[in-house]
Amino acid sequence: MILEDVELRVNPGEAVGILGPNGAGKTTLLRAISKALKPKLGVVLLDGRDIYSMSEKELAREMAVVPQTPSAIPNFTVLEIVLMGRNPFLRRLELEDKRDLAIAREAMELTGTWTLAERSFTELSGGERQKVTIARALAQEPRVLLLDEPTLHLDVSSQIDIMDLVRKLCDQKRLAVLSVFHDFNLAARYCDKIILMNSGRVLSAGRPQDTLTTENLSKTFGVQVSVRRHPVTGLLYAVPLSTSKPSITQVKGDIHVICGGGTGAEVMRRLVESGWRVSTGVLNILDSDFESAEALKVQVISEAPFSSISEEASNENRKSIAKTGVVVVTDFPVGYGNLKNLEAADYALEIGKPTILIKGSMIGERDFTKGEGTAYHERLLAQGATVAENVDEALTLVERYAKQPGTKRIV
Amino acid sequence: MLNETQPAVPSIRNKPSLVVLLVALIAVLILSLSIGPIQIAPREVVDLLFKLLLGSSSASEPTALILFQIRLPRVLAGAVVGASLSSAGVAFQGIFRNSMADPYVIGVSSGAALGAALSIVLGAGFGVPGLGDIPLLAFLGALLTVSIVYNVARVGSRVPATALLLSGIAFSIFLSAVVALLEIFAGTELHTLVFWLMGGFSYVEWRDVFVVGALASVSIVVIYLYARDLNIFQLGEEEAQHLGVETEKTKKILIVAGSLATASAVSVSGIIGFVGLIIPHITRLVVGPDHRILIPASMLAGAIFMMLCDALGRTVLAPLDLPVGIVTALSGGPFFIYLLRKKKGAYEM
Numbered sequence: 001m002i003l004e005d006v007e008l009r010v011n012p013g014e015a016v017g018i019l020g021p022n023g024a025g026k027t028t029l030l031r032a033i034s035k036a037l038k039p040k041l042g043v044v045l046l047d048g049r050d051i052y053s054m055s056e057k058e059l060a061r062e063m064a065v066v067p068q069t070p071s072a073i074p075n076f077t078v079l080e081i082v083l084m085g086r087n088p089f090l091r092r093l094e095l096e097d098k099r100d101l102a103i104a105r106e107a108m109e110l111t112g113t114w115t116l117a118e119r120s121f122t123e124l125s126g127g128e129r130q131k132v133t134i135a136r137a138l139a140q141e142p143r144v145l146l147l148d149e150p151t152l153h154l155d156v157s158s159q160i161d162i163m164d165l166v167r168k169l170c171d172q173k174r175l176a177v178l179s180v181f182h183d184f185n186l187a188a189r190y191c192d193k194i195i196l197m198n199s200g201r202v203l204s205a206g207r208p209q210d211t212l213t214t215e216n217l218s219k220t221f222g223v224q225v226s227v228r229r230h231p232v233t234g235l236l237y238a239v240p241l242s243t244s245k246p247s248i249t250q251v252k253g254d255i256h257v258i259c260g261g262g263t264g265a266e267v268m269r270r271l272v273e274s275g276w277r278v279s280t281g282v283l284n285i286l287d288s289d290f291e292s293a294e295a296l297k298v299q300v301i302s303e304a305p306f307s308s309i310s311e312e313a314s315n316e317n318r319k320s321i322a323k324t325g326v327v328v329v330t331d332f333p334v335g336y337g338n339l340k341n342l343e344a345a346d347y348a349l350e351i352g353k354p355t356i357l358i359k360g361s362m363i364g365e366r367d368f369t370k371g372e373g374t375a376y377h378e379r380l381l382a383q384g385a386t387v388a389e390n391v392d393e394a395l396t397l398v399e400r401y402a403k404q405p406g407t408k409r410i411v
Numbered sequence: 412m413l414n415e416t417q418p419a420v421p422s423i424r425n426k427p428s429l430v431v432l433l434v435a436l437i438a439v440l441i442l443s444l445s446i447g448p449i450q451i452a453p454r455e456v457v458d459l460l461f462k463l464l465l466g467s468s469s470a471s472e473p474t475a476l477i478l479f480q481i482r483l484p485r486v487l488a489g490a491v492v493g494a495s496l497s498s499a500g501v502a503f504q505g506i507f508r509n510s511m512a513d514p515y516v517i518g519v520s521s522g523a524a525l526g527a528a529l530s531i532v533l534g535a536g537f538g539v540p541g542l543g544d545i546p547l548l549a550f551l552g553a554l555l556t557v558s559i560v561y562n563v564a565r566v567g568s569r570v571p572a573t574a575l576l577l578s579g580i581a582f583s584i585f586l587s588a589v590v591a592l593l594e595i596f597a598g599t600e601l602h603t604l605v606f607w608l609m610g611g612f613s614y615v616e617w618r619d620v621f622v623v624g625a626l627a628s629v630s631i632v633v634i635y636l637y638a639r640d641l642n643i644f645q646l647g648e649e650e651a652q653h654l655g656v657e658t659e660k661t662k663k664i665l666i667v668a669g670s671l672a673t674a675s676a677v678s679v680s681g682i683i684g685f686v687g688l689i690i691p692h693i694t695r696l697v698v699g700p701d702h703r704i705l706i707p708a709s710m711l712a713g714a715i716f717m718m719l720c721d722a723l724g725r726t727v728l729a730p731l732d733l734p735v736g737i738v739t740a741l742s743g744g745p746f747f748i749y750l751l752r753k754k755k756g757a758y759e760m
Contacts, residue, residue: 031649036652055657056652056657056658057655061655067649067650071645075700087639087655092636092639
């Protein structure tokens, strides 16, 4: 594994995350920084001092490393293992004293492992071992903490526990934290800076919101992702989409989806994954379905945020419908602003396009136009729209259409 | 169980076992001294020893002569050799993180055998002057072999443990073949060579005891200085390094100390197997893996065991002197199997 042109800086009180696919060089980078591997070219500085000018003990007083899989040695108790973290401070024949014990205890209480003190290390579960290893690292009273995929073996609550703890220590004790992650959502949540790596090079570095973009993640991991900000936590999260993208020759046909308010995401995704060429419209730019469409590389006819659908957009929509094979209308909330979308569905039926209405929630519940939406809806039914109870049924109907294209009503 | 108050600072566990071992050592020492063709009552042994220590011994008395000129050097040599081999065994098992390692694993025994063989066959056999000093040549042969094995395995300033083991095995096989070749040309000296190789204390002199004693003491002290490092080393070299252990330096020092202790032991007693491998194991099962107690305990246990085996070898087929190496293997093996079955759980990872 060769690393090239890697430059990075971690400040006290800062948590930096390294992300990348397998073989990207993340662990190699971490090991070069921890002095386990010697760089042929380049230097690692701790407070301006070259780590190779420091003895192992000196370095261990400043920097602690939590490995991916902690080694287990039989018959040592948890407390004895954590006390090994005091080694950098003890002279050759010196024994651990009360102060060492107090520091070890504090580290163990912080990681919730004090109750395990007398247990044999090998008896512990993977998650418990990981916490004990972190306690041992903390017992070194480091200013720099390096972690290699620290939550790899932990269940969800332990993952949160550990990362909350690391974050707290980073803030309170002004530790400089550098951690390799396999989970980009965890990294996005806890890190101040992210470094994306691939094939030994840094692809992107910066704040999570700047580096974790759809484009960067696709380039780094080779997977289509959708990056969103979670509405409740406000945190960035990325969701991988299917890696198998159908080639153009496999396109089954064209489908136009009329949606909005998040009702279209699933339909569009599944249609794309099944090999359909999808278009959609009209969607306001801030609509979550708009973001989904962009992520799925679906052609979107858009309208400015908070604006009603203009004549222009509506015309474009009609053009798209004219070119398509099937129109799918989701159970989107209807307001005066997007009433024209139902009009478009009406137009679709007029020109003979098979139109599927996904029932979902009742029109009454999502009609915010004092009845106009409901009226349109009934008209659509009267004109011959096919009703699907849900997305699954809609997709089945679409597939049936694929077998007998050209029909107006799908049976 | 822990309660609200802190547990006592976990000083080294099982310290009382050292006291027990020390008492046992003295008891076995006295017992060994009293056993032989001429039985000397233990009380008389103690009496004579005190007189020796206080300087008021009647050295010409036949009992005193037997004790001081014949038995004491032999028994002490046994104790020192047992202590050396066990301590070296602990050191090597620690460095290689492999409980199958013994002090001979990097070529000490085959090197010593070659030195002894050359000395016996060329020196005594062919009368080449200066080569007749078997212990000296064995010692030099051992050290030379280890340094060659080490340098072959070295990569720059680092010595990977696996490379060292493989290098040791390769040279051991090769040198054993050379020794076998020399056996063919040994002629009348074959008997001497074979008996030397089997290991024993029959020809030990005071000089040997002092030399081995001095070298062994230095080595064991050095090994003990690295006890905590050895503990942490068990986590693996990379993790140990991150905890402040200078892994390369530690390996080098322990290899030198262990080899020195082993080479000096072997030069005097021949190649006594089993002790360096099994005593550390047995001790570990009893006192635990902390090297800060494992090293002194193994040292004492090794001394005790060797003295007992030698005493047994002297008496079982009296007046025949059974080579100690045979006794150690025959007696130690079954005992270890028994312990292993009793404490199988200790080997669960």
